[in-house]
Amino acid sequence: MLLTFYKYQGTGNDFVMIDDRHHVFDDQDLPLVNRLCNRRFGVGADGLILIREHSEYDFEMIYFNADGSQSMCGNGARCAVAFANFLGIIKAKTRFWAIDGPHTAEIIEDEVCLGMSEVNGVASENEEYFVNTGSPHHIRFVHQLDHYPVVEEGAKIRYSTKYSPHGTNVNFIEKIDDRTIKVRTYERGVEDETLSCGTGVTACALVYGMATEQNSILIKTLGGDLTVKFKAKDHNKFTEVTLKGKAIQVYKGVLTI
Secondary structure: EEEEEEEEOOOEEEEEEEOOOOOOOOOOHHHHHHHHOOOOOOOOOEEEEEEEEOOOOEEEEEEOOOOOOOOOOHHHHHHHHHOOOOOOOOOOOEEEEEEEEEEEEEEEEEEEEOOOOOOOOOOOOOOOOEEEEEEEEEEEEEEHHHOOHHHHHHHHHHHHHHHHOOOOEEEEEEEEEOOOOEEEEEEOOOOOOOOOOHHHHHHHHHHHHHOOOEEEEEEOOOOOEEEEEEEEEEOOOEEEEEEEEEEEEEEEEEEEE
């Protein structure tokens, strides 16, 4: 069977995008997902996204990590919105469904501003933090982030007994100024550092914003800049959370599967 796909990237987080409104892709074929995401034997991507119809929303995003596991992906969702616009499913604004529930989004030139789920708690222990922004994220503040062993330290935390058996994503933050941070992320499901992680930078922005009493944070990642805005209630509940950044189509291709 010939499979038409598109490649998208959001601040370096890259995805295989498939228009699956006719349900031609077997979403139970996880080895196929893994093969398509493989950078040596497939297309190569951090994840794979199916766009399907939904009875109550503009579309449904079904997201797979490179290993076939499923989760919410902020950068993937922004790319899904850009793809849905390219397909003519939506215009500038949308309401769509993802694994963690409904989301809103707006396209502003080459950027997508994504409405994230509300966050109802930030856990802390020994000056490290845990936040679930649709996917689980451990957060650690460090110095000299450019030289920090992200993969080695990230894997230790991801596979620690504390987060067994499902593990967690791991983010390392360095303060740039009161409203700017730099973030590097080890992603569960990719099992490596990625150039950016939407749910991860959102989690980091909430923690940093809570500490500095800011509600708009610029995040610098290896793949580019993202902005997170939110409203804080009682210092531990966050509403109207948005993630904004570029979402760009890279190319179109056809594979025999």
